[in-house]
Amino acid sequence: MTLAIRQIAKSFGQHHVLNSLDLELQPGELLCLLGRNGAGKTTLLRILAGLLKPETGSVWLNNQQIDYAESHARSNIGLVMHQPFLYEHLTGIENLRFYARLYQLADDETALEAALAQVGMQRFGGKPVRAYSRGMKQRLTIARALLHSPRILLLDEPYTGLDLQGSQIFNQLMLEQKQQGCIILMTTHDLSHALPISSRFAFLARGRVSDELTNENLSLENLETWLAEKLAKPLSAQKRAAA
Amino acid sequence: MKDWLHSVRTLVWKDLLQEWRSKDMLTAMFAFAILTLFIFNYAIELSPVNRAEIASGIIWVVIVFAGTLGLNRSFIAEQDQGCFDALVMAVPDVSAIYFGKMLTNWLVMLFVSVLILPIYSLLYNQSLFNAGFILVLVLGAWCYSAAGTLIAGMTVQTRMRDLLLPILLFPILMPVNMAVVKAAGGILAGAPLMDVQAWLVFLAAYGIIVTTVSIMVFEYVIRE
Numbered sequence: 001m002t003l004a005i006r007q008i009a010k011s012f013g014q015h016h017v018l019n020s021l022d023l024e025l026q027p028g029e030l031l032c033l034l035g036r037n038g039a040g041k042t043t044l045l046r047i048l049a050g051l052l053k054p055e056t057g058s059v060w061l062n063n064q065q066i067d068y069a070e071s072h073a074r075s076n077i078g079l080v081m082h083q084p085f086l087y088e089h090l091t092g093i094e095n096l097r098f099y100a101r102l103y104q105l106a107d108d109e110t111a112l113e114a115a116l117a118q119v120g121m122q123r124f125g126g127k128p129v130r131a132y133s134r135g136m137k138q139r140l141t142i143a144r145a146l147l148h149s150p151r152i153l154l155l156d157e158p159y160t161g162l163d164l165q166g167s168q169i170f171n172q173l174m175l176e177q178k179q180q181g182c183i184i185l186m187t188t189h190d191l192s193h194a195l196p197i198s199s200r201f202a203f204l205a206r207g208r209v210s211d212e213l214t215n216e217n218l219s220l221e222n223l224e225t226w227l228a229e230k231l232a233k234p235l236s237a238q239k240r241a242a243a
Numbered sequence: 244m245k246d247w248l249h250s251v252r253t254l255v256w257k258d259l260l261q262e263w264r265s266k267d268m269l270t271a272m273f274a275f276a277i278l279t280l281f282i283f284n285y286a287i288e289l290s291p292v293n294r295a296e297i298a299s300g301i302i303w304v305v306i307v308f309a310g311t312l313g314l315n316r317s318f319i320a321e322q323d324q325g326c327f328d329a330l331v332m333a334v335p336d337v338s339a340i341y342f343g344k345m346l347t348n349w350l351v352m353l354f355v356s357v358l359i360l361p362i363y364s365l366l367y368n369q370s371l372f373n374a375g376f377i378l379v380l381v382l383g384a385w386c387y388s389a390a391g392t393l394i395a396g397m398t399v400q401t402r403m404r405d406l407l408l409p410i411l412l413f414p415i416l417m418p419v420n421m422a423v424v425k426a427a428g429g430i431l432a433g434a435p436l437m438d439v440q441a442w443l444v445f446l447a448a449y450g451i452i453v454t455t456v457s458i459m460v461f462e463y464v465i466r467e
Binding site for chain 2: 046049050051071074075077079081082083084085086087088089090094098099101102103104128144148
């Protein structure tokens with residue numbers, strides 16, 4: 001099960017955000033997408049989730065083009081974005097129950113409690129989400145994204161608001177997802193947390209993947225140096241490199 | 244179809260539960276409805292001659308404007324927390340979101356109507372508990388919710404949603420307003436149901452057409 005992104009282009013008015021972007025992800029791989037603010041990381045995730053239509057290009061899963069009009073294509077995807085996608089007046093468990101029903105999962109309270117427990121939220125499931133801290137909302141968001149056992153996970157800044165324990169729980173969950181063959185595409189600026197779980201790092205500049213780095217005994221220092229070089233490079237040089 | 248109906252039921256359950264706890268829509272709608280009823284009570288002296296026609300107008304004005312307040316708030320939770328994206332990805336068909344919201348808005352409008360009818364009866368000493376009149380309100384509220392939910396889905400993504408919703412909605416609702424006031428006025432004046440049948444058929448046809456078209460176009464409305 002390979003996820004292939006082919007020749008994706010997207011503009012907002014005169015601003016070309018993605019420019020013939022190609023990328024391929026293998027099962028059990030976690031690709032960490034890096035880049036400047038506004039480089040198009042979130043736009044790419046929204047296109048892969050089927051929430052934005054690209055001007056050109058297509059997304060393929062297992063050599064079949066994904067048709068986002070098909071509900072099973074959309075339900076293959078788990079999504080964590082900047083906003084939590086949670087209803088403030090419902091409790092944590094009610095939010096999970098609501099999404100489980102929309103995904104046509106069987107009503108199984110034990111499964112919902114297990115979903116809460118896996119992010120360390122079992123004691124807070126009965127409290128309304130409006131009483132949660134940012135980190136608690138993020139934990140519940142992660143539980144929601146994993147609820148329907150998606151084959152593709154799209155994660156936009158998943159460490160936002162998480163404390164150290166939350167980040168460790170999240171990393172453990174991602175390692176389990178990788179073992180199960182899930183394809184994970186993640187954007188983050190938190191290199192220290194992303195390093196132990198990432199299979200590959202890709203740097204996005206001028207709407208394309210300008211460089212990649214495989215995580216083979218990669219140290220945090222080397223990763224930071226690599227990224228610093230990319231960020232220090234003027235955009236015109238990166239455009240030439242990407243071309 | 245079974246999955247679609249299951250999603251609609253789930254969305255309505257969530258919306259009603261959330262509304263019951265937050266009372267965002269109900270408080271605004273009920274407060275506005277009561278205020279308007281009292282103002283009309285001070286301003287308009289009803290005589291036995293004009294009572295039927297004016298009563299239908301007053302009630303419908305109150306319901307329509309209170310309904311607009313409710314519609315403006317009906318998509319707020321989705322917009323504020325970004326839940327639209329999650330809903331689009333989870334439902335078997337995006338039209339389920341529209342239909343679920345439309346049903347919720349309809350039920351909330353009917354609930355507000357149930358609250359204001361006895362208050363009107365007390366203020367004006369005129370009973371409105373007439374099966375025909377209630378049928379007109381049910382049909383009118385359905386037409387209003389069908390068109391209003393679609394327009395609210397569009398305007399909620401704009402910064403001027405409070406202004407845009409009535410500007411876009413009221414012209415579309417002109418035929419509904421006329422049909423409701425004429426049919427309800429006729430019924431309250433004592434006309435048999437057969438005499439206002441044409442208006443009832445018109446309301447039912449309007450509701451079916453607008454609901455069907457909205458189901459077909461809602462995906463384009465909320466995406467990009």
